Amino acid sequence: MxxxxxxxxxxxxxxxxxxSYAPGTAERTELKSRLASMAGERIEIPIVIxxxxxxxxxxxxxxMPHDHTHVLADWxxxxxxxxxxxxxxxxxxxxxxxxxxxxxxxxVFLKAAELLTTTHRQTLNAAxxxxxxxxxxxxxxxxxxxxxDFWRFNPYYAEQLYDQQPISDxxxxxxxxxxxxxxxxxxxxxxxxxxIAGNLPTAPALMxxxxxxxxxxxxIVSAWYIFKLLxxxxxxxxxxxxxxxDAVMVSDALLSHKDLAGVHFTGSTNVxxxxxxxxxxxxxxxxxxxxxxxxxxxxxxxxxxxxxxxxALAVAIARGGFEFQGQKCSAASRVYIPESIWPQVxxxxxxIMQQLRVGDPTDFRNFMGAVIDNRAFKKISxxxxxxxxxxxxxxxxxxxxxxxxxxxxxxxxxxxxSYKLLCEEIFGPVVTVHVYRDSEFEEMLRTVDRTSPYALxxxxxxxxxxxxRTAMSLLRDSAGNFYINDKPTGxxxxxxPFGGARGSGTNDKAGSQLNLVRWxxxxxxxxxxxxxxxxxxxxxxxx
Ligand code: NAD
Numbered sequence: 365m366x367x368x369x370x371x372x373x374x375x376x377x378x379x380x381x382x383x384s385y386a387p388g389t390a391e392r393t394e395l396k397s398r399l400a401s402m403a404g405e406r407i408e409i410p411i412v413i414x415x416x417x418x419x420x421x422x423x424x425x426x427x428m429p430h431d432h433t434h435v436l437a438d439w440x441x442x443x444x445x446x447x448x449x450x451x452x453x454x455x456x457x458x459x460x461x462x463x464x465x466x467x468x469x470x471x472v473f474l475k476a477a478e479l480l481t482t483t484h485r486q487t488l489n490a491a492x493x494x495x496x497x498x499x500x501x502x503x504x505x506x507x508x509x510x511x512x513d514f515w516r517f518n519p520y521y522a523e524q525l526y527d528q529q530p531i532s533d534x535x536x537x538x539x540x541x542x543x544x545x546x547x548x549x550x551x552x553x554x555x556x557x558x559x560i561a562g563n564l565p566t567a568p569a570l571m572x573x574x575x576x577x578x579x580x581x582x583x584i585v586s587a588w589y590i591f592k593l594l595x596x597x598x599x600x601x602x603x604x605x606x607x608x609x610d611a612v613m614v615s616d617a618l619l620s621h622k623d624l625a626g627v628h629f630t631g632s633t634n635v636x637x638x639x640x641x642x643x644x645x646x647x648x649x650x651x652x653x654x655x656x657x658x659x660x661x662x663x664x665x666x667x668x669x670x671x672x673x674x675x676a677l678a679v680a681i682a683r684g685g686f687e688f689q690g691q692k693c694s695a696a697s698r699v700y701i702p703e704s705i706w707p708q709v710x711x712x713x714x715x716i717m718q719q720l721r722v723g724d725p726t727d728f729r730n731f732m733g734a735v736i737d738n739r740a741f742k743k744i745s746x747x748x749x750x751x752x753x754x755x756x757x758x759x760x761x762x763x764x765x766x767x768x769x770x771x772x773x774x775x776x777x778x779x780x781x782s783y784k785l786l787c788e789e790i791f792g793p794v795v796t797v798h799v800y801r802d803s804e805f806e807e808m809l810r811t812v813d814r815t816s817p818y819a820l821x822x823x824x825x826x827x828x829x830x831x832x833r834t835a836m837s838l839l840r841d842s843a844g845n846f847y848i849n850d851k852p853t854g855x856x857x858x859x860x861p862f863g864g865a866r867g868s869g870t871n872d873k874a875g876s877q878l879n880l881v882r883w884x885x886x887x888x889x890x891x892x893x894x895x896x897x898x899x900x901x902x903x904x905x906x907x
Pocket of ligand 1: 552553554555556557560578579580581611612615630631632633635636638639659660661662692693694789791820862863864868869
């Protein structure tokens, strides 16, 4: 119980400044020291249910993608009995948590943000660099800044949502009670963003829900450090239950449970589709209609107009396509360039690619690390070989998997605008270019809209406003995040709410009020101060 009078206001959020890690900076020294200590450890990661640690004895290993014999952690996989225990623990925790004032809940995540800003920053950055092979900069913008932003902006958006109340007059008071959902929310997180791993369980928790969190096996180390941080920030036991394990087993158990109240997913389109089907097949067993939120795959485009700034375009292709080895849902992977500027663009992009070093991200000179695991390495290599056989490799094309899963940044050119590599998500450092006739700009835009099932991010490069307007219009449904003269990656919480439609997800815009509204079930309350005491209406009087 807590007593408090006053309409609380959370601190006004501002985006966490990105540290540079340039030589000589304090943050560089701190990060290098944490990288060295973490690389020297081999930790054990348990399952945590209702605040208690469980060790199933069924153990899997977490390795470094860039040095895949180096084991960072042994982690325990949840058993079917533990999944049931997690449901019970979340129901127990929900009773108290959902009755906390929203300000008390918000304080837990504001404290988590502060811990991450200060004492925990380099632990989460180092875990993301070693476990997911991100460079210092890619880790900083993700594991530190974006997650801090989620934890500071979501309480602010919650406050704004709770502020929305209905009208009343002197005879009655109407109110909206934004309840959490009845049951548990199942959060399933991807490997590629530590910030998303932190946001998917905590956004529903902030709104008064209890959560069962299944992290990705390939990002288990950073997920574990997030969980420990949340405990330190004061998250009560059982509000978020940490259940790593076999994805199909965990999902099958939870997606058919009567108390499933929602799914908060980010990952591939196929997996989301299969989860939706399982939910559909179990419709008659649920107490409530589960809220299904999923942000999924992308086939993100850059379209250049003949008026494009060639240098800016080349940098956008290189950064947008190859940062974090192209493993961003927003990564530029299909590029359409008019023939009049292609020779200059090609020269500039290849010139940049020749300078992109690939290797161990703890060597700060590297621009790229390894791709996440052997499965991704094989899949991406197959796409590169397809390009070699059916199109032209302009630059790159070498894959080496003996010590780490390294794939060179690769630029492929095709004449066929519906070529496989222009349509399917590759999720690796492969950019495919199609060169079109300058006079066919509008037709090209129509083709871009048609040739992929996704609609996540996209960009137009043009100095000509009317070309920008045409692209904005013809590509209106082709991307949930649209960029003008900028790369299609790097959305910032509070600035570019993120998400896409079509095969890219439910577009519930992580880190915004649009997302939080999915985790509440509003109750309308009408209180009448002077109820009628006569059943008859005036019109019923005799003429
Ligand atoms: P993934 O689909 O392989 O895995 C995501 C999560 O689902 C993991 O926790 C995984 O263990 C779990 N999972 C795997 N198979 C499952 C199954 N059969 N049933 C239930 N759960 C299952 O995705 P990933 O490789 O971790 O991430 C990359 C994908 O995520 C890409 O497609 C990318 O575009 C997408 N992504 C989208 C966004 C976005 O905001 N739209 C953001 C990041 C990543």
